[in-house]
Amino acid sequence: MFTHHESLKPAYDVVIIGAGGHGLAAAYYLARDHGIRNVAVLEKGYIGGGNTGRNTTIIRSNYLTPEGVKFYDESVRLWQDLGQDFDLNLFYSTRGHYTLAHTDSAMRTMRWRAEVNKHFGVRSEAVDAAFVRRGIPGIDMSCGGHAPILGALFHAPGAIARHDAVAWGYGRGADRRGVEIHQQTEVTGIRVQGGRVVGVDTTRGSLATPRVLCAVAGFTPRILDMVHLKTPIYVHPLQAMVSEPVKPWLDPIIVSGSLHVYVSQSARGELVMGASLDPYELHQTRSTLDFVEGLSSHMLDLFPFLSEVKVNRQWAGLSDMTPDFAPIMGVTPVEGFFLDAGWGTWGFKATPVCGKTMSHTVATGHNHPLIEGFTMDRFARYQLTGEKGAASVGH
Amino acid sequence: MKIMVCPLNGPRPVSEFAYGGEVRRSPDPDTCTDAEWSSYVFNRSGSPGVKYEWWCHIASGFWFVALRDTARDIVLETVPAEAARRGLPPERAP
Numbered sequence: 001m002f003t004h005h006e007s008l009k010p011a012y013d014v015v016i017i018g019a020g021g022h023g024l025a026a027a028y029y030l031a032r033d034h035g036i037r038n039v040a041v042l043e044k045g046y047i048g049g050g051n052t053g054r055n056t057t058i059i060r061s062n063y064l065t066p067e068g069v070k071f072y073d074e075s076v077r078l079w080q081d082l083g084q085d086f087d088l089n090l091f092y093s094t095r096g097h098y099t100l101a102h103t104d105s106a107m108r109t110m111r112w113r114a115e116v117n118k119h120f121g122v123r124s125e126a127v128d129a130a131f132v133r134r135g136i137p138g139i140d141m142s143c144g145g146h147a148p149i150l151g152a153l154f155h156a157p158g159a160i161a162r163h164d165a166v167a168w169g170y171g172r173g174a175d176r177r178g179v180e181i182h183q184q185t186e187v188t189g190i191r192v193q194g195g196r197v198v199g200v201d202t203t204r205g206s207l208a209t210p211r212v213l214c215a216v217a218g219f220t221p222r223i224l225d226m227v228h229l230k231t232p233i234y235v236h237p238l239q240a241m242v243s244e245p246v247k248p249w250l251d252p253i254i255v256s257g258s259l260h261v262y263v264s265q266s267a268r269g270e271l272v273m274g275a276s277l278d279p280y281e282l283h284q285t286r287s288t289l290d291f292v293e294g295l296s297s298h299m300l301d302l303f304p305f306l307s308e309v310k311v312n313r314q315w316a317g318l319s320d321m322t323p324d325f326a327p328i329m330g331v332t333p334v335e336g337f338f339l340d341a342g343w344g345t346w347g348f349k350a351t352p353v354c355g356k357t358m359s360h361t362v363a364t365g366h367n368h369p370l371i372e373g374f375t376m377d378r379f380a381r382y383q384l385t386g387e388k389g390a391a392s393v394g395h
Numbered sequence: 396m397k398i399m400v401c402p403l404n405g406p407r408p409v410s411e412f413a414y415g416g417e418v419r420r421s422p423d424p425d426t427c428t429d430a431e432w433s434s435y436v437f438n439r440s441g442s443p444g445v446k447y448e449w450w451c452h453i454a455s456g457f458w459f460v461a462l463r464d465t466a467r468d469i470v471l472e473t474v475p476a477e478a479a480r481r482g483l484p485p486e487r488a489p
Contacts, residue, residue, distance in 0.1 A: 221441025280414035
């Protein structure tokens with residue numbers, strides 16, 4: 001599926017660090033839309049082996065800020081014909097997405113999000129408890145008596161997709177257009193002269209390049225140290241787990257911020273479940289029993305009949321978090337160094353639009369209009385893009 | 396890290412503690428530049444390493460400083476805040 005390259009060339013027009021969904025999507029659109037094909041994608045592990053393969057595959061655009069809604073809506077649009085673009089089945093499955101509200105203040109936020117969404121043409125609406133009961137079979141509307149469901153934000157375009165295939169599709173499309181993907185190639189340094197990027201050092205040798213795009217999720221701070229840039233990014237692990245396969249019953253995607261749960265049922269019948277971040281900084285993908293116990297108890301608040309279902313696997317990824325729950329993207333004070341980072345716990349759904357906007361930014365040297373609310377200099381101006389209200393769970 | 400040694404209460408399960416972020420020293424707001432101040436407000440040392448951190452034993456409300464390796468999740472030392480104020484390197488002192 002991918003061409004194996006024996007060695008690195010001495011020079012590339014663009015080097016992308018990280019062969020996850022974001023990095024490969026940028027490579028794909030650079031080659032397809034901007035005609036820039038002398039590109040190397042450097043990956044210290046293997047294709048899609050980071051957060052692209054560790055997320056819970058949810059795609060939605062029901063955000064809170066205008067910047068966020070416009071950006072993610074463009075992403076949802078791009079998702080629609082991606083499978084045809086790639087000639088690869090992404091198992092894109094539109095399910096509908098409920099964000100449950102257990103308090104009056106949560107209902108207020110749902111109405112707010114619904115109005116912002118509708119203003120930008122995104123299909124979201126605040127719905128009452130009866131609508132939730134009809135839409136989600138088997139749900140305990142009282143949640144064990146301690147968190148009764150008052151209503152929800154219903155987002156009809158909410159979907160899931162096969163995450164590995166997204167990386168493979170973008171990777172294959174880039175590969176066919178001449179982009180070189182080098183796995184098992186770790187970046188050890190970035191050479192900067194006179195404030196400009198001039199080259200990259202790796203475990204397989206050095207190369208020259210005027211442009212570097214960093215798309216490495218939880219490893220972002222380590223790459224930023226190489227170019228002496230500071231950002232607000234902090235890294236916490238995020239865990240997830242799946243159950244054994246059960247008979248298909250749960251069509252929609254369910255999120256509860258109060259109970260710290262998000263869950264969907266995969267095409268194989270497994271329940272794919274996630275919760276909040278681990279509570280302190282850690283650069284390790286270990287799993288904990290605390291996580292399984294906490295998430296399971298909240299799952300049983302929602303669906304008591306699952307009490308005999310077994311958990312099959314759990315895992316973790318490293319989330320690069322930001323103070324306003326919005327990403328950090330675009331040009332940086334180091335000329336030729338571009339950043340696609342701060343994707344914390346919400347990056348998978350944005351894969352296509354990140355590729356599109358970052359390829360434009362790398363090709364032209366100017367930020368794409370859709371990412372202007374996400375630039376690195378917003379912190380120095382105290383102009384944060386407050387997206388925390390639309391995080392899938394309370395953090 | 397599943398057990399943490401609280402300077403006041405001894406070894407306790409880590410679930411009894413809350414993480415309070417890295418120990419950082421504020422620049423003098425009267426003399427620092429705008430860039431220095433916004434950097435202090437927002438920027439963090441995101442890379443893994445051995446860091447001094449604020450932790451709180453929730454049940455007793457006791458705040459202290461832990462020296463922790465954030466790559467390996469190993470606590471090397473815990474000291475009461477007062478001792479930390481006297482003993483930490485100057486650039487780290489709270």
